[in-house]
Amino acid sequence: MHIVVCVKQVPDTRIIKVNPKTNTLDRRGIPAILNPFDSHAVEAGVRLKEKVGGTVSVLSMGPPNAVKMIRKCVEIGADEGYLISDRFFAGADTLATSYALYKAFEKMLEEKPVDIIICGKQTIDGDTGQVGPGIARRLDIPPITNVIEIKEVDEKAKKVVVKRKLEDGYEMIESSLPCLLTVEKDINPVSYSPLPNMIKAARYEPTIWKVDDLNDVDKKQLGLKGSPTIVAKMFAPPKLEGGKKIEGNAEQQSKQIVSLLLEKPELFEKKRGRA
Amino acid sequence: MPEKFDVIVVGAGPSGTSCAYKCAQAGLKVLQIERGEYPGSKNVMGGVLYRKQMEAVIPEFWKDAPVERAIVEQRAWLLDKDSMVTTSVKNNSWEEEPCNNYTILRAKFDQWFANKAVEAGSLLINETVVLECIVEEGKVVGVRTDRPDGDVYADVVVLADGVNSLLSKKLGYHNELKPEEVALTVMEVLNLPKEVINDRFNVTDNQGVTIELFGDATKGNLGTAFIYTNKESLNLGVGTTLSSMIKAKMKPYELIEYVKNHPMVSPLIKGAESAEYLAHLIPEGGYYSIPKLYGNGVLLVGDAAQMVNGIHREGSNMAMASGTLAAETIIAAKEKGDFSEDTLSSYKTAILDSFIGKDLKKYKDANHTFEEQPQYFKDYIPMINRAASGFLTVDGTSKRDKQREALKTFTKEKGTFTVVKDLYRAWKVMK
Numbered sequence: 001m002h003i004v005v006c007v008k009q010v011p012d013t014r015i016i017k018v019n020p021k022t023n024t025l026d027r028r029g030i031p032a033i034l035n036p037f038d039s040h041a042v043e044a045g046v047r048l049k050e051k052v053g054g055t056v057s058v059l060s061m062g063p064p065n066a067v068k069m070i071r072k073c074v075e076i077g078a079d080e081g082y083l084i085s086d087r088f089f090a091g092a093d094t095l096a097t098s099y100a101l102y103k104a105f106e107k108m109l110e111e112k113p114v115d116i117i118i119c120g121k122q123t124i125d126g127d128t129g130q131v132g133p134g135i136a137r138r139l140d141i142p143p144i145t146n147v148i149e150i151k152e153v154d155e156k157a158k159k160v161v162v163k164r165k166l167e168d169g170y171e172m173i174e175s176s177l178p179c180l181l182t183v184e185k186d187i188n189p190v191s192y193s194p195l196p197n198m199i200k201a202a203r204y205e206p207t208i209w210k211v212d213d214l215n216d217v218d219k220k221q222l223g224l225k226g227s228p229t230i231v232a233k234m235f236a237p238p239k240l241e242g243g244k245k246i247e248g249n250a251e252q253q254s255k256q257i258v259s260l261l262l263e264k265p266e267l268f269e270k271k272r273g274r275a
Numbered sequence: 276m277p278e279k280f281d282v283i284v285v286g287a288g289p290s291g292t293s294c295a296y297k298c299a300q301a302g303l304k305v306l307q308i309e310r311g312e313y314p315g316s317k318n319v320m321g322g323v324l325y326r327k328q329m330e331a332v333i334p335e336f337w338k339d340a341p342v343e344r345a346i347v348e349q350r351a352w353l354l355d356k357d358s359m360v361t362t363s364v365k366n367n368s369w370e371e372e373p374c375n376n377y378t379i380l381r382a383k384f385d386q387w388f389a390n391k392a393v394e395a396g397s398l399l400i401n402e403t404v405v406l407e408c409i410v411e412e413g414k415v416v417g418v419r420t421d422r423p424d425g426d427v428y429a430d431v432v433v434l435a436d437g438v439n440s441l442l443s444k445k446l447g448y449h450n451e452l453k454p455e456e457v458a459l460t461v462m463e464v465l466n467l468p469k470e471v472i473n474d475r476f477n478v479t480d481n482q483g484v485t486i487e488l489f490g491d492a493t494k495g496n497l498g499t500a501f502i503y504t505n506k507e508s509l510n511l512g513v514g515t516t517l518s519s520m521i522k523a524k525m526k527p528y529e530l531i532e533y534v535k536n537h538p539m540v541s542p543l544i545k546g547a548e549s550a551e552y553l554a555h556l557i558p559e560g561g562y563y564s565i566p567k568l569y570g571n572g573v574l575l576v577g578d579a580a581q582m583v584n585g586i587h588r589e590g591s592n593m594a595m596a597s598g599t600l601a602a603e604t605i606i607a608a609k610e611k612g613d614f615s616e617d618t619l620s621s622y623k624t625a626i627l628d629s630f631i632g633k634d635l636k637k638y639k640d641a642n643h644t645f646e647e648q649p650q651y652f653k654d655y656i657p658m659i660n661r662a663a664s665g666f667l668t669v670d671g672t673s674k675r676d677k678q679r680e681a682l683k684t685f686t687k688e689k690g691t692f693t694v695v696k697d698l699y700r701a702w703k704v705m706k
Binding site for chain 1: 277278306312313398399400403420421422423424425426427
């Protein structure tokens with residue numbers, strides 16, 4: 001079984017600061033990391049491989065230094081890594097990114113079929129969650145988002161059963177293969193990589209494709225040119241104000257809480273539909 | 276079957292990376308293991324990089340290394356509560372390549388340096404803790420890491436795991452560090468715009484200044500504070516021996532606040548934004564604290580070998596030089612195909628014959644003396660301040676009387692005999 005995991009290198013937003021004057025990110029000295037959601041996606045791919053056999057490839061679009069992040073994926077247990085890297089790809093929004101990755105998949109499919117694609121739910125820099133479904137749409141395979149468990153895989157019957165997390169519960173879905181899953185962090189804890197993987201990763205050189213290595217690419221659909229998204233305005237989120245501390249004995253406290261809750265009837269309205 | 280390398284280097288600071296680089300360059304199969312997220316992420320020093328020993332590892336490194344400023348001025352402040360006596364040596368030729376010394380930020384520099392070793396062919400693994408050396412029949416044959424399937428083997432293991440070298444302790448090469456053998460230093464990286472630094476320190480864009488502060492900076496205890504200029508930040512730190520901190524009941528974080536708020540310091544750092552807060556132990560035991568440096572299949576380098584000259588705040592250069600000497604020993608051992616204790620003993624000879632051994636021997640008694648004789652930092656520095664301030668205060672007293680008063684500042688409080696004795700003692704340990 002050929003499992004392909006799509007990954008992205010992102011700035012470590014846990015330590016990034018917003019310049020309050022310009023509203024831009026202050027990237028000075030901020031290290032680039034493997035998108036945390038994607039590390040769970042790679043782990044899911046590796047665990048699936050352990051169960052059903054096959055190979056795990058990772059695919060990414062990014063600058064040349066994203067090789068480091070691909071090595072991180074090899075540490076987790078990926079067998080192969082592919083990076084598409086070219087200035088034509090730069091400045092891409094999710095539409096242009098999914099087009100470029102789709103072209104990379106076409107190239108990959110020349111070598112061997114892909115049975116299942118796994119993506120992280122979203123990146124921590126863009127937060128859109130659109131690239132995964134975008135790739136699925138272009139490849140014309142089913143996208144299944146918010147997956148928290150891969151229940152069964154039947155390679156012969158070309159079927160997969162997964163569990164999705166919804167706002168108000170869970171959903172079990174059966175899909176044909178190939179398909180594309182985007183996974184939540186809940187799908188697994190990323191395990192501590194064994195030493196032989198670390199040594200393998202330190203030596204690993206991924207396959208790097210430039211735009212001309214891919215077939216029939218419409219360059220107008222790539223990078224900044226191919227990105228209809230316009231950032232109209234940027235602002236830093238307002239700083240959170242401290243909450244209110246409720247004091248007194250148990251009875252006083254519960255009375256206060258009840259009266260506070262009653263001031264907000266919107267909390268008790270029944271939610272309809274799903275997000 | 277776990278893989279076997281020629282050399283495993285534990286730690287990716289200046290000593291470990293120098294060794295890994297030199298070994299890889301000679302065609303040896305090298306594995307370097309670092310516990311931090313990346314080399315430099317856990318490494319701390321004041322910030323002075325000595326050109327000479329770095330150049331010995333990578334010639335003309337300054338052409339692409341992330342250095343901050345070339346140090347053209349070295350100031351020393353003898354600090355009292357609201358006065359100071361200062362000396363300074365400034366030499367603009369220190370800015371001409373090859374410069375004398377540079378300031379660096381370790382997080383950036385160590386990453387660059389370790390990457391050089393990788394380019395030379397060394398394998399680098401981060402985020403991996405080495406738990407112990409694997410010893411078979413009295414010989415170190417590899418290391419055990421905290422990862423699954425975590426054993427890996429090599430002909431020789433280089434311990435570059437820092438001041439509190441747990442690995443050499445486990446081998447019994449090292450005793451538990453005593454409080455008087457180590458200094459605890461806290462440091463902040465303070466961001467300031469380039470122009471502000473240039474103005475306040477009287478330098479141009481690439482010129483840097485180092486200031487060492489004695490006396491009130493450590494509240495009269497054995498230790499120093501320092502301020503070094505980077506491109507767009509200052510490194511400000513302070514440290515004393517752990518024993519002094521214990522004795523004076525000082526808390527390191529209170530001490531650094533004290534320095535930052537000192538009237539002689541605060542104008543220099545006004546408006547600065549604290550970007551990083553770091554703390555580290557520095558080996559200050561000197562010559563007497565050097566542990567067993569070699570064994571069957573194992574060598575100790577850098578801080579792990581306690582190679583720091585506390586008097587001249589030199590450490591990174593000794594680390595690099597010891598890493599280089601270790602590499603030379605290993606390359607020779609590889610040619611012989613013999614990594615026994617006997618063959619590796621040439622490393623110790625090389626260390627003792629180098630400036631490392633000579634300098635540490637020269638100052639072997641300095642730290643102990645100043646630790647046991649607190650008057651140098653506690654009494655004499657304030658006295659020098661009073662004498663100098665008195666001498667330069669114009670109040671109608673004749674200059675000859677002023678001179679006499681200035682000298683009396685010392686003899687009146689201490690007695691001539693004590694002053695002479697103290698001077699002689701200081702000369703003896705520093706000569």
